[in-house]
Amino acid sequence: MPLVIRPDDLSGDATRALVAAHLAGMLENTPVESVHALDVDRLTADGITVWSAWVDDELAGIGACKDLDRDRAELKSMRVAEGFLGQGIGRAILRHIMDDARERGIRSLWLETGSTDDFVPARRLYASEGFVECPAFPPYAPDPLSTFMTRTVEAP
Template identity: 35%
Template sequence: MRVHIQPEQPDSAVARALIAELDAVLNPHYPPESRHGYSVEKLIQQGVAFFVVYLDKQPVGCGGVQIFGNEYAELKRMFVRPGFRGRGVGKQLLAHLEAYAAERGIRVLRLETGVAQTEAIGLYEGFGFRRIPPFGPYFEDPLSICMEKKLS
Protein backbone atom coordinates (compact mmCIF):
# COMPACT_ATOMS: atom_id res chain seq x y z
CA MET A 1 0.00 0.00 0.00
CA ARG A 2 1.66 3.19 -1.20
CA VAL A 3 0.18 6.57 -0.27
CA HIS A 4 1.06 9.62 -2.35
CA ILE A 5 -0.28 13.12 -1.71
CA GLN A 6 0.00 15.75 -4.43
CA PRO A 7 -1.24 19.28 -5.06
CA GLU A 8 -4.24 19.35 -7.36
CA GLN A 9 -6.39 22.10 -8.84
CA PRO A 10 -9.87 21.89 -7.27
CA ASP A 11 -11.42 22.01 -10.74
CA SER A 12 -9.52 18.98 -12.01
CA ALA A 13 -11.68 15.96 -12.87
CA VAL A 14 -10.23 13.97 -9.95
CA ALA A 15 -10.82 16.74 -7.40
CA ARG A 16 -14.31 17.49 -8.71
CA ALA A 17 -15.25 13.80 -8.39
CA LEU A 18 -14.01 13.60 -4.79
CA ILE A 19 -15.76 16.84 -3.79
CA ALA A 20 -19.00 15.61 -5.39
CA GLU A 21 -18.72 12.36 -3.41
CA LEU A 22 -18.13 14.33 -0.22
CA ASP A 23 -21.23 16.44 -0.89
CA ALA A 24 -23.28 13.30 -1.57
CA VAL A 25 -22.16 11.90 1.81
CA LEU A 26 -22.87 15.13 3.72
CA ASN A 27 -26.04 16.49 2.09
CA PRO A 28 -28.54 13.97 3.56
CA HIS A 29 -27.39 14.88 7.09
CA TYR A 30 -27.47 18.67 6.95
CA PRO A 31 -29.95 21.33 5.80
CA PRO A 32 -28.52 24.00 3.44
CA GLU A 33 -27.90 26.52 6.24
CA SER A 34 -25.68 23.98 8.03
CA ARG A 35 -23.52 23.20 4.97
CA HIS A 36 -20.34 25.24 5.01
CA GLY A 37 -18.18 23.41 2.47
CA TYR A 38 -16.69 25.51 -0.29
CA SER A 39 -17.72 24.85 -3.87
CA VAL A 40 -14.98 24.09 -6.39
CA GLU A 41 -15.23 27.67 -7.61
CA LYS A 42 -14.91 29.10 -4.09
CA LEU A 43 -11.91 26.88 -3.34
CA ILE A 44 -10.18 28.48 -6.33
CA GLN A 45 -11.44 32.00 -5.62
CA GLN A 46 -10.24 31.82 -1.98
CA GLY A 47 -6.81 30.46 -2.92
CA VAL A 48 -7.19 27.22 -0.98
CA ALA A 49 -4.16 24.94 -1.33
CA PHE A 50 -5.79 21.68 -2.39
CA PHE A 51 -4.38 18.15 -2.35
CA VAL A 52 -5.47 14.71 -3.51
CA VAL A 53 -4.29 11.56 -1.76
CA TYR A 54 -3.63 8.49 -3.89
CA LEU A 55 -3.41 4.93 -2.67
CA ASP A 56 -1.51 2.80 -5.17
CA LYS A 57 -2.23 5.46 -7.85
CA GLN A 58 -5.99 5.47 -7.14
CA PRO A 59 -7.46 8.78 -5.85
CA VAL A 60 -9.02 8.04 -2.47
CA GLY A 61 -9.26 11.38 -0.68
CA CYS A 62 -8.73 15.11 -0.70
CA GLY A 63 -8.32 18.13 1.51
CA GLY A 64 -7.32 21.74 1.48
CA VAL A 65 -5.83 24.47 3.62
CA GLN A 66 -6.90 28.11 3.53
CA ILE A 67 -4.51 30.54 5.21
CA PHE A 68 -5.94 33.61 6.93
CA GLY A 69 -3.03 36.04 7.18
CA ASN A 70 -0.74 35.17 10.06
CA GLU A 71 -3.65 34.37 12.35
CA TYR A 72 -4.67 30.82 11.45
CA ALA A 73 -5.25 28.30 8.70
CA GLU A 74 -8.42 26.32 8.17
CA LEU A 75 -8.90 22.82 6.84
CA LYS A 76 -11.31 22.66 3.92
CA ARG A 77 -13.10 19.78 2.19
CA MET A 78 -11.18 16.98 3.88
CA PHE A 79 -12.52 13.61 2.74
CA VAL A 80 -11.47 9.98 2.41
CA ARG A 81 -13.68 7.66 0.40
CA PRO A 82 -15.56 5.37 2.83
CA GLY A 83 -14.11 2.18 1.34
CA PHE A 84 -10.58 3.38 2.12
CA ARG A 85 -11.05 4.50 5.71
CA GLY A 86 -9.28 2.72 8.53
CA ARG A 87 -6.04 2.35 6.55
CA GLY A 88 -4.27 5.45 7.88
CA VAL A 89 -4.95 7.51 4.74
CA GLY A 90 -6.81 10.22 6.67
CA LYS A 91 -4.01 10.43 9.23
CA GLN A 92 -1.41 10.87 6.49
CA LEU A 93 -3.51 13.50 4.73
CA LEU A 94 -4.13 15.41 7.97
CA ALA A 95 -0.42 15.31 8.83
CA HIS A 96 0.36 16.64 5.33
CA LEU A 97 -2.12 19.52 5.68
CA GLU A 98 -0.78 20.38 9.15
CA ALA A 99 2.78 20.40 7.82
CA TYR A 100 1.74 22.62 4.90
CA ALA A 101 0.32 25.20 7.33
CA ALA A 102 3.26 24.97 9.76
CA GLU A 103 5.80 25.42 6.94
CA ARG A 104 4.09 28.74 6.20
CA GLY A 105 4.51 29.98 9.76
CA ILE A 106 0.95 29.25 10.84
CA ARG A 107 0.64 28.32 14.50
CA VAL A 108 -3.12 27.62 14.75
CA LEU A 109 -5.09 25.21 12.56
CA ARG A 110 -8.89 25.33 12.68
CA LEU A 111 -11.78 23.46 11.11
CA GLU A 112 -15.53 23.14 11.05
CA THR A 113 -17.20 19.77 10.68
CA GLY A 114 -20.65 18.31 11.12
CA VAL A 115 -21.81 16.35 14.16
CA ALA A 116 -22.67 13.32 11.99
CA GLN A 117 -19.02 13.02 10.87
CA THR A 118 -18.05 10.86 13.85
CA GLU A 119 -15.05 9.24 12.12
CA ALA A 120 -13.66 12.65 11.19
CA ILE A 121 -14.23 14.01 14.70
CA GLY A 122 -12.37 11.01 16.14
CA LEU A 123 -9.49 11.59 13.72
CA TYR A 124 -9.24 15.27 14.63
CA GLU A 125 -9.43 14.62 18.37
CA GLY A 126 -6.75 11.94 18.00
CA PHE A 127 -4.54 14.57 16.36
CA GLY A 128 -4.96 16.96 19.29
CA PHE A 129 -7.74 19.20 18.01
CA ARG A 130 -10.07 20.56 20.67
CA ARG A 131 -13.54 22.03 20.37
CA ILE A 132 -13.85 25.80 20.26
CA PRO A 133 -16.72 28.28 19.82
CA PRO A 134 -17.62 29.21 16.23
CA PHE A 135 -15.01 31.34 14.47
CA GLY A 136 -14.88 33.38 11.28
CA PRO A 137 -18.07 32.87 9.23
CA TYR A 138 -19.47 30.12 11.47
CA PHE A 139 -22.31 30.51 13.96
CA GLU A 140 -23.87 28.52 16.79
CA ASP A 141 -25.44 25.51 15.08
CA PRO A 142 -26.39 22.23 16.80
CA LEU A 143 -25.20 20.36 13.68
CA SER A 144 -21.76 21.99 13.55
CA ILE A 145 -18.54 21.59 15.55
CA CYS A 146 -15.55 23.93 15.37
CA MET A 147 -12.13 22.75 16.46
CA GLU A 148 -8.56 24.03 16.60
CA LYS A 149 -5.06 22.82 17.25
CA LYS A 150 -1.97 24.79 18.18
CA LEU A 151 0.92 23.89 15.87
CA SER A 152 4.48 23.76 17.18
Protein backbone atom coordinates in the same frame (compact mmCIF):
# COMPACT_ATOMS: atom_id res chain seq x y z
CA MET B 1 0.93 0.36 -0.82
CA PRO B 2 2.68 3.73 -1.04
CA LEU B 3 0.56 6.84 -0.49
CA VAL B 4 1.45 9.98 -2.46
CA ILE B 5 -0.05 13.30 -1.33
CA ARG B 6 0.33 16.19 -3.76
CA PRO B 7 -1.16 19.62 -4.45
CA ASP B 8 -4.19 19.38 -6.71
CA ASP B 9 -5.66 22.03 -9.00
CA LEU B 10 -9.00 20.17 -9.17
CA SER B 11 -8.84 19.85 -12.93
CA GLY B 12 -8.92 16.05 -12.88
CA ASP B 13 -12.16 14.09 -13.10
CA ALA B 14 -11.39 11.94 -10.06
CA THR B 15 -10.79 14.84 -7.67
CA ARG B 16 -13.75 16.80 -9.04
CA ALA B 17 -15.98 13.74 -8.53
CA LEU B 18 -14.78 13.25 -4.94
CA VAL B 19 -15.41 16.92 -4.13
CA ALA B 20 -18.92 16.58 -5.60
CA ALA B 21 -19.53 13.37 -3.62
CA HIS B 22 -18.33 15.12 -0.44
CA LEU B 23 -20.72 18.02 -0.95
CA ALA B 24 -23.61 15.68 -1.85
CA GLY B 25 -22.91 13.60 1.26
CA MET B 26 -23.07 16.69 3.45
CA LEU B 27 -26.37 17.75 1.89
CA GLU B 28 -27.94 14.28 2.40
CA ASN B 29 -28.01 14.55 6.19
CA THR B 30 -27.65 18.25 6.96
CA PRO B 31 -29.89 21.23 6.17
CA VAL B 32 -28.31 23.44 3.52
CA GLU B 33 -27.86 26.35 5.96
CA SER B 34 -25.62 24.14 8.11
CA VAL B 35 -23.49 22.75 5.26
CA HIS B 36 -20.14 24.52 5.05
CA ALA B 37 -18.38 22.25 2.55
CA LEU B 38 -17.01 24.04 -0.50
CA ASP B 39 -17.71 23.14 -4.10
CA VAL B 40 -14.97 22.92 -6.75
CA ASP B 41 -15.26 26.58 -7.75
CA ARG B 42 -14.89 27.81 -4.17
CA LEU B 43 -12.03 25.39 -3.47
CA THR B 44 -10.02 26.95 -6.32
CA ALA B 45 -10.20 30.45 -4.79
CA ASP B 46 -7.07 32.32 -3.77
CA GLY B 47 -5.78 31.36 -0.34
CA ILE B 48 -6.99 27.75 -0.55
CA THR B 49 -4.66 24.82 -1.18
CA VAL B 50 -6.11 21.42 -2.04
CA TRP B 51 -4.19 18.15 -1.76
CA SER B 52 -5.11 14.78 -3.17
CA ALA B 53 -3.87 11.45 -1.86
CA TRP B 54 -3.16 8.65 -4.32
CA VAL B 55 -2.46 4.95 -4.04
CA ASP B 56 -0.94 3.98 -7.36
CA ASP B 57 -3.29 5.67 -9.86
CA GLU B 58 -6.35 5.61 -7.61
CA LEU B 59 -7.61 8.65 -5.71
CA ALA B 60 -7.77 7.80 -2.01
CA GLY B 61 -8.76 11.15 -0.52
CA ILE B 62 -8.62 14.92 -0.51
CA GLY B 63 -8.12 17.72 1.98
CA ALA B 64 -7.80 21.47 1.79
CA CYS B 65 -6.51 24.35 3.84
CA LYS B 66 -7.88 27.89 3.65
CA ASP B 67 -5.79 30.77 4.96
CA LEU B 68 -7.79 32.90 7.39
CA ASP B 69 -4.97 35.40 7.99
CA ARG B 70 -1.19 35.20 8.15
CA ASP B 71 -1.23 33.19 11.41
CA ARG B 72 -4.39 31.08 11.12
CA ALA B 73 -5.78 28.60 8.62
CA GLU B 74 -8.88 26.41 8.38
CA LEU B 75 -9.13 22.77 7.33
CA LYS B 76 -11.70 22.28 4.57
CA SER B 77 -13.16 19.41 2.55
CA MET B 78 -11.48 16.44 4.19
CA ARG B 79 -12.82 13.32 2.47
CA VAL B 80 -11.60 9.76 2.02
CA ALA B 81 -12.85 7.73 -0.93
CA GLU B 82 -15.14 4.87 0.10
CA GLY B 83 -12.72 2.11 -0.90
CA PHE B 84 -9.99 3.55 1.33
CA LEU B 85 -11.90 4.16 4.57
CA GLY B 86 -10.23 2.81 7.69
CA GLN B 87 -6.75 2.69 6.15
CA GLY B 88 -5.25 5.84 7.70
CA ILE B 89 -5.67 8.00 4.61
CA GLY B 90 -7.53 10.78 6.45
CA ARG B 91 -4.88 10.89 9.18
CA ALA B 92 -2.10 11.04 6.57
CA ILE B 93 -3.80 13.93 4.76
CA LEU B 94 -4.43 15.74 8.05
CA ARG B 95 -0.80 15.36 9.11
CA HIS B 96 0.35 16.54 5.68
CA ILE B 97 -1.78 19.68 6.01
CA MET B 98 -0.48 20.28 9.56
CA ASP B 99 3.12 19.91 8.35
CA ASP B 100 2.51 22.34 5.49
CA ALA B 101 0.91 24.85 7.89
CA ARG B 102 3.90 24.54 10.24
CA GLU B 103 6.34 25.13 7.37
CA ARG B 104 4.40 28.23 6.28
CA GLY B 105 4.43 29.71 9.79
CA ILE B 106 0.75 29.16 10.52
CA ARG B 107 0.30 29.28 14.32
CA SER B 108 -3.17 27.73 14.63
CA LEU B 109 -5.50 25.53 12.61
CA TRP B 110 -9.28 25.68 12.86
CA LEU B 111 -12.10 23.54 11.52
CA GLU B 112 -15.86 23.11 11.43
CA THR B 113 -17.35 19.64 11.27
CA GLY B 114 -20.72 18.14 11.98
CA SER B 115 -22.00 17.48 15.49
CA THR B 116 -24.26 14.51 14.65
CA ASP B 117 -23.30 10.84 15.02
CA ASP B 118 -22.32 10.68 11.32
CA PHE B 119 -19.34 12.86 12.17
CA VAL B 120 -18.06 10.94 15.22
CA PRO B 121 -15.16 9.37 13.24
CA ALA B 122 -14.08 12.82 12.00
CA ARG B 123 -14.25 14.36 15.47
CA ARG B 124 -12.28 11.43 16.92
CA LEU B 125 -9.60 11.80 14.26
CA TYR B 126 -9.23 15.53 14.89
CA ALA B 127 -9.17 15.07 18.68
CA SER B 128 -6.52 12.35 18.38
CA GLU B 129 -4.34 14.84 16.50
CA GLY B 130 -4.62 17.51 19.19
CA PHE B 131 -7.69 19.48 18.10
CA VAL B 132 -9.99 20.65 20.90
CA GLU B 133 -13.53 21.97 20.72
CA CYS B 134 -13.88 25.74 20.72
CA PRO B 135 -16.58 28.36 20.10
CA ALA B 136 -17.61 29.25 16.55
CA PHE B 137 -14.99 31.38 14.80
CA PRO B 138 -15.55 33.94 12.00
CA PRO B 139 -17.21 33.64 9.54
CA TYR B 140 -19.30 30.98 11.34
CA ALA B 141 -22.15 31.51 13.76
CA PRO B 142 -22.98 29.04 16.53
CA ASP B 143 -24.97 26.13 15.09
CA PRO B 144 -26.19 23.03 16.95
CA LEU B 145 -25.27 20.96 13.88
CA SER B 146 -21.65 22.18 13.91
CA THR B 147 -18.68 21.36 16.09
CA PHE B 148 -15.79 23.82 15.96
CA MET B 149 -12.25 22.75 16.80
CA THR B 150 -8.77 24.28 16.89
CA ARG B 151 -5.18 23.46 17.71
CA THR B 152 -1.89 25.28 17.88
CA VAL B 153 0.75 24.50 15.32
CA GLU B 154 4.25 24.16 16.72
CA ALA B 155 7.02 26.17 15.08
CA PRO B 156 9.31 24.19 12.75
